[in-house]
Amino acid sequence: MNTDADNFAQLLKNNGVSVTTARRAIFHTLRDADEPLKNGEIARRTPTVDRASVYRTLELFARLGITETVMRGWTPYTELAEPFTPHHHHIICENCGKVVEIENDTLEDVLNLVASRYDFALQKHVVELSGLCADCRAKTTRQAA
Amino acid sequence: MNTDADNFAQLLKNNGVSVTTARRAIFHTLRDADEPLKNGEIARRTPTVDRASVYRTLELFARLGITETVMRGWTPYTELAEPFTPHHHHIICENCGKVVEIENDTLEDVLNLVASRYDFALQKHVVELSGLCADCRAKTTRQAA
DNA sequence: ATTCGTGCAAACCATTTGCAAGAGA
DNA sequence: TCTCTTGCAAATGGTTTGCACGAAT
Numbered sequence: 001m002n003t004d005a006d007n008f009a010q011l012l013k014n015n016g017v018s019v020t021t022a023r024r025a026i027f028h029t030l031r032d033a034d035e036p037l038k039n040g041e042i043a044r045r046t047p048t049v050d051r052a053s054v055y056r057t058l059e060l061f062a063r064l065g066i067t068e069t070v071m072r073g074w075t076p077y078t079e080l081a082e083p084f085t086p087h088h089h090h091i092i093c094e095n096c097g098k099v100v101e102i103e104n105d106t107l108e109d110v111l112n113l114v115a116s117r118y119d120f121a122l123q124k125h126v127v128e129l130s131g132l133c134a135d136c137r138a139k140t141t142r143q144a145a
Numbered sequence: 146m147n148t149d150a151d152n153f154a155q156l157l158k159n160n161g162v163s164v165t166t167a168r169r170a171i172f173h174t175l176r177d178a179d180e181p182l183k184n185g186e187i188a189r190r191t192p193t194v195d196r197a198s199v200y201r202t203l204e205l206f207a208r209l210g211i212t213e214t215v216m217r218g219w220t221p222y223t224e225l226a227e228p229f230t231p232h233h234h235h236i237i238c239e240n241c242g243k244v245v246e247i248e249n250d251t252l253e254d255v256l257n258l259v260a261s262r263y264d265f266a267l268q269k270h271v272v273e274l275s276g277l278c279a280d281c282r283a284k285t286t287r288q289a290a
Numbered sequence: 291a292t293t294c295g296t297g298c299a300a301a302c303c304a305t306t307t308g309c310a311a312g313a314g315a
Numbered sequence: 316t317c318t319c320t321t322g323c324a325a326a327t328g329g330t331t332t333g334c335a336c337g338a339a340t
Contacts, residue, residue, distance in 0.1 A: 018314050018319060040304075050322045055305060057320095062219070071216040071271070074207065091265050100263050110255045115274055118245050120236050123276040126216070129260055131268040163294060163339050185329075195297045200330060202295095 004031065004084055008066070011083070015064055022049045026057045027066070031084070035099060036070060036077030070128055091129040095136035102129070149176065149229055153211070156228070160209055167194045171202045172211070176229070180244060181215060181222030215273055236274040240281035247274070 008027050009019045029046045030037070037045070043054040058078060061067040068081040072092070079085065089102045107127070115122035153172050154164045174191045175182070182190070188199045203223060206212040213226040217237070224230065234247045252272070260267035277285070 020314070020320060022321065051304090052306075052323080053321055059219070069216055069219070071214055071221055074204070074214070074221075076216055076219075076221065091260055091263055091267075093265065094268060100265070102259060102263060104255075104259050104262070107255050107259055110249075110252050111272075111274060114247060114249050114252055115236055115276055117249070118236055118247060119279040120238065120245070120274070120276040121282055122236075122274055123239060125275065126271065126273040127256075128271045129256060129265070129267055130270065131260055131265040134264040137266055165295060165339070167296065196329090197298080197331075198296055 007083060011064065011066065017060065022053050023057055023060075025049050026054060026061070027080075030067065030078070030080045033079075036072075036079040036090075038075055038077055042078065068124075068126070070126055072128070089127040089129070091131065093133040093136055094130050095132055095139075098133050098135075100133075102127075152228060156209065156211065162205065167198050168202055168205075170194050171199060171206070172225075175212065175223070175225045178224075181217075181224040181235075183220055183222055187223065210269075213269075213271070215271055217273075234272040234274070236276065238278040238281055239275050240277055240285070243278050243280075245278075247272075 005024070005027075008024075012019050012023065025046050025048055026042065029042055033045070039055070039058060042058065043049075043051050046054060049057070058067065062069060062078075065081055066084070067078050069076050069078045070090075071077075086103065087108075089107075090099050091102055092099050111125050111127075112122050150169070150172075153169075157164045157168065170191050170193055171187065174187055178186075178190070184200070184203065187203065188194075188196050191199060194202070203212065207214060207223075210226055211229070212223050214221050214223045215235075216222075231248065232253075234252075235244050236247055237244050256270050256272075257267050
């Protein structure tokens with residue numbers, strides 16, 4: 001009952017492209033890593049697939065909306081999107097790099113509201129937060145004292 | 146009374162780096178373009194500065210928080226950040242590419258609330274929305290009919 | 291005068307592309 | 316079988332780096 005894999009295959013078919021081993025492999029890599037990965041890292045974790053194909057596939061996935069790409073500092077990170085991952089955002093600790101997933105309905109509501117105020121029908125959105133986690137705040141305070 | 150330029154110079158000094166012609170030029174380019182630019186475009190619009198220096202400067206700016214970088218599709222775009230630009234976000238039309246700046250206090254409040262709920266002290270955030278603008282919705286509807 | 295930053299040119303490396311062979315429908 | 320994809324390898328082009336000169340403090 002691997003529903004995700006099925007949905008994935010179906011999605012590809014619906015878009016008239018084939019369900020290949022390479023594509024499944026990359027989908028699998030993304031599925032296993034439960035955090036956004038750099039392109040290079042995706043390639044490294046999918047050694048059975050040629051680097052060139054990884055890029056071609058990633059571009060396809062992005063076009064079909066299978067993946068989402070966000071910027072962290074200077075590097076783009078990719079992860080599975082909506083249909084395959086519960087909708088969420090991230091908050092990153094600027095000191096220790098800890099990443100926590102965020103899920104919040106109010107936030108989603110406000111985003112929709114804001115979009116409609118500008119007369120847009122919201123389809124996608126990227127929200128990435130960063131700050132200091134509790135641990136690092138504690139440490140910093142102690143040091144400062 | 147070019148306050149921005151002064152703040153910029155001050156910020157560099159405070160961080161112990163020099164205020165150079167190249168840095169001013171790039172700052173100026175960013176300031177003039179009132180929208181996010183690709184790295185290459187920044188270089189193109191600042192022909193007096195060597196490409197290598199543009200990258201070095203951009204990295205410096207990002208590190209000092211002078212600029213902010215966001216992802217659009219596959220490309221990173223950079224623009225001036227907080228101190229030099231009124232805080233805002235963008236919403237992009239997926240059909241015609243129109244970009245509108247967003248400013249909304251409720252949104253900011255909710256973000257802070259969400260962060261604190263996860264025990265983070267929010268310092269920065271990226272919010273990028275995309276959807277269909279009113280014009281394109283109208284066109285699409287007409288075509289469909 | 292010293293230190294920091296820049297330009298130039300070469301080096302790197304991630305990403306892209308052409309093409310023939312192989313996998314998918 | 317016929318078309319879509321992949322792998323391989325070469326080409327590309329954005330980004331980085333070393334070094335000597337020139338600018339900033």
